[in-house]
Amino acid sequence: MGTSANPASGRQPQSPGLGDRFYQWLDRRTGIDGLLREALDEPIPGGAKYAYVFGSALLFVFLSQVITGVFLAMYYVPSADHAHTTVAYITKVVTGGSFIRSIHVYGADAMMILLVLHMSQVFFYGAYKKRRELLWMSGGVLMLLIIGMAFTGYLLPWSEQSYFATSVGTSLIGEVPWIGSYLKEIILGGGDMGTLTVSRFFVLHVFILPAAIFGFIAVHIYLFRTAGAAGPAWGNPETIRAKTENFYPRQVIKDIVFVTLVIMVMGLLAYFKPADLGPAANPANTTYLPRPDWYFRPFFEWLKFWKGGDEFIGEMIVPAVGILIFFLVPFIDRNPERAPRRRPNAMTLLMVGLCAILGLGWYSYHQDAVDPSVAKELHLQSEEDVRFMAAPFHVEMIGNIPGKVAPVNKTVAAGEKIFNNQGCSTCHGQGGVGTAIAPKLIGIVKKLGGASKVGYLIDHENAAMKAGGMPQFHLAPNQMKQLLAYLSSLK
Ligand code: HEC
Structure with missing residues (x-):
């Protein structure tokens, strides 16, 4: 921050340059000098350290999420009909859209990692001790809110993956005693996941949770400033006092160095490995294997241990007690002792906790890899994602809004209806992009050498279709003509 000017330094009043004069002008009206001092002159016992950078980094990535989120919201439409289309549009058409979306996706990942690092550091340093109870608890609230952000954000693209993974989560909400079914209905906006669910998750993700996060960040920072930085957990008090320095400049520089590193990693990932998007959710798909994002994997795996009668204990009691203890x-x-060496129980708890989380997460991926049928299904699902990503964006535009409008040609439009109503899209995918069950139909007319050949196949089926479970479709000649017109339009 450009604080080179210092009105209190007793310089001659006639000598200050334009910058200094402007700063004085501003200070008399805003008191900015005092504010900056208040913000930057926080003493840090024992001096600046890289161990303290995670909180600032969390704040930074959160702000980055707000900014990238605002850009995504400019295109995103929260309805079951449009959510996926608009996210596909952001990813495939909008200039820089895929990059911004990827920064948002990787930002969510980064927040989870930083959250664990920040909490581990605070716990390791015993920085929750000595009048810092409320500071720790406000951090706990922020953690829950951030988890809520991850959960609500995951559904918004309305892809197969996000739809089915979220329904695992929402079915858990229904298990809460007494109020579960009401709670679930409020969150879903009805009995099933649909447009109202997207809209409610959107409201939570964009208005309610961020507002709460801003509020609790203010509380968290206020409580942090009131208690003062905790400083090192060990060492000679005299040396610590001697090495004490203000937040600005050295801690600010360390924060900036670390945040720059985080930005670089996110930027490189977003550029070289953009976040992908699978095909649109098909609620009728009963075979989809839902898998949550990696940070929910440990919990996802944990739930599997509790099938049967004591499901309730694992799904509700243990997590609730865990959060309460936290x-x-x-x-x-x-115990006022903060040195990790003299807190064997706390250190054991920290280690066991981290190992349990990592272990469960690893075990979840391991389970998927060793079961051949699961591995095959997941592989097919991810191939579908790749295929969907590779397919060109083919939804037509209403004005400059991407929308699922009927093709201009009436025959083709009627054909698309038949394609969807007859269930072709269930196996061959929306717009015939192909699924794990059946091949893509884009370019099929050309491939088979003419519409009449395709029509013959649909009417009679061949061995591969029979094997794949595609029934014969005997359509009226007029309907067949419309269907073939639609299939011919898939190029
Ligand atoms: C139950 C799932 C299912 C449904 C429903 C279904 N198909 Fe198929 N379809 C398949 C399978 C499986 C194949 C064969 C895949 C292969 O060739 O290996 C196939 C093959 C085809 C082919 C030949 C593709 C090629 O590359 O040779 C066409 C054309 C086709 N389907 C059109 C349709 C149309 C039009 C409808 C709706 C009227 C429809 N299908 C409904 C599963 C389905």
């Missing part, structure tokens, strides 16, 4: 940590652990 919040009460500063009250349970009243």
Whole structure:
């Protein structure tokens, strides 16, 4: 920040340059000098350290999420009919859209990693002790809100993946005792996941949770400033006092160095490995294997251990007790000792906790890899994602809004209706892009050498179709003509 001017330095009043004069002008009207001092002159016992950068990085990535989120919201339409189309449009058509979306997706990943690092550092340093109970608890609320952001954001693209993974999560909400079914209905906007669900998740993801996060960030920082930086957990108090320095400049520089590193990693990932998007959700698909994002994998795996009668214990009681204990940590652990070496129980808990999370996550991926039928199905699903990503964006535009409008040609439009109503799209995918069950039909007329040949196949079926479960479709000549017109339009 450009704070080179210092009105209190007692310089001659006639000598200050334009910059200094402007700063004084501004300061008299806003008190900015005092504000900056308040913000930057926070003493850090023992001096600046890289161990303290994670909180600032979380704040930075959150702001980045807000900015990229605003850009995504400019195109995104929260309805079951349009959500996927508009995300596909962002990913495939909008200039820089895929990059912005990828930064948003990787930003969510980064927040999860930074959250674990920040909490581990605070726990390791015993920085929740000595009048910092509320600071720790406000951090706990932020953690839950961020998890809520990840959960609600995941559904918004309305892809197969996001739809089915989210329905695993929402079915859990229904298990909450007494109020579960009401809660689920409120969150879903009805009995099933549909347009109201997208719209409610959107409202949570874009208005309610971010507003709460902003509020709790303010509380968290206020409580942090009130308690003061905790400083090192070990060492000679005299040396620590001697090495104490202000937040600005050295800690600010360390924060900036680390944040720059985070930006670089996110930017490189977004550029070289853009976030992908699978085909649109098909609620009728009963065989889809849902898999949540990696950060929910440990919990996803944990749930599998509790099938049967004691499901409720694993799904509700243990997580609820876990969260309660998490919040009460500063009250349970009243020992003022902060040095990790002299807190064997706390360190064991931290290690066991981290290992359990990593272990469960690893085990979840391992399970998927060793079961051949699961591995095959997941492979097919990810191939579908790749195929969908590779297919050109073919939805037509209403004005400059991408929308699923009927093709201009009436015969083709009627054909598309038949294609969807007859269930062709269930196997061959929306717009005939192909699925794990049946091949893509884009360019099929050319491939088979004419519409009449395709018509013959649909009417009679061949061995491969029979094997794949495609029935014979005996359509009226007029309908067949319309269907073939539609198939011919898929290029
Ligand atoms: C139950 C799933 C299913 C449904 C429903 C279905 N198909 Fe198929 N379709 C298949 C399978 C499986 C194949 C054969 C795949 C192969 O050749 O290996 C196939 C093959 C085809 C082919 C030949 C593709 C090629 O590359 O040779 C056409 C054309 C076709 N289907 C059109 C349709 C149309 C039009 C409809 C709706 C009237 C429809 N299908 C409904 C599963 C289905």
